[in-house]
Amino acid sequence: MDAEAFINGSEEALGQLMDEMTPALMRYSYGILLNYSDAEDAVQTAFVKAYLGRGSIRDPGTLTAFLYRVTYNASVDIVRKRLFFITESAAGRQDRQFISEEMAAALKKLPALDRALVYGRVVEEMSYTALSAVHGKSEQSLRKRYERAKKKLAKLLRPEQEPEKSATQETQQTLERSGTL
16 A cells, blocks of 8 residues: 555555455444444545545554544444434345344444444454554553443343352352362
8 A cells, every 4th residue: 555645646546545444444334333334334435535634644654543533433423323313224135244243232332432442452453552543542541441341341241140259259159069068
């Protein structure tokens, strides 16, 4: 990918960038929106906005972070629109899913930024430095938010489990069940 050429307005560089980055941006946007068609729209919008705003990129090395940030903003815009408009899926349309329905249901209960952090860390394996560049927040605050999001997600995925027990309590219960105590 030739970031300099993209910044200078090369349509060929735009095409190359789209070929290289679309799969990753689609997964990222899907992780936020949990809808394949909406993720396609968000990524398409992101590339248009990125191309139009390419002059604001001062360092070609930040192009990837810039694309993730624009994709995040486009995805959040779609989430906001959902709050105001009720959309019906087209008859017979099958939505592609990258994650299980159980996980999608749990993720839907998290705020968009939390979903983006979980997806960025787990699926895209992004560093906190990269996430900081994408979301414009400190690494430390994103780290803490990610940890909280993981805990919320764990509770949502396993609501029937008892509250956490100490290791001593678990060991004692295991020994009682096995007849050792």
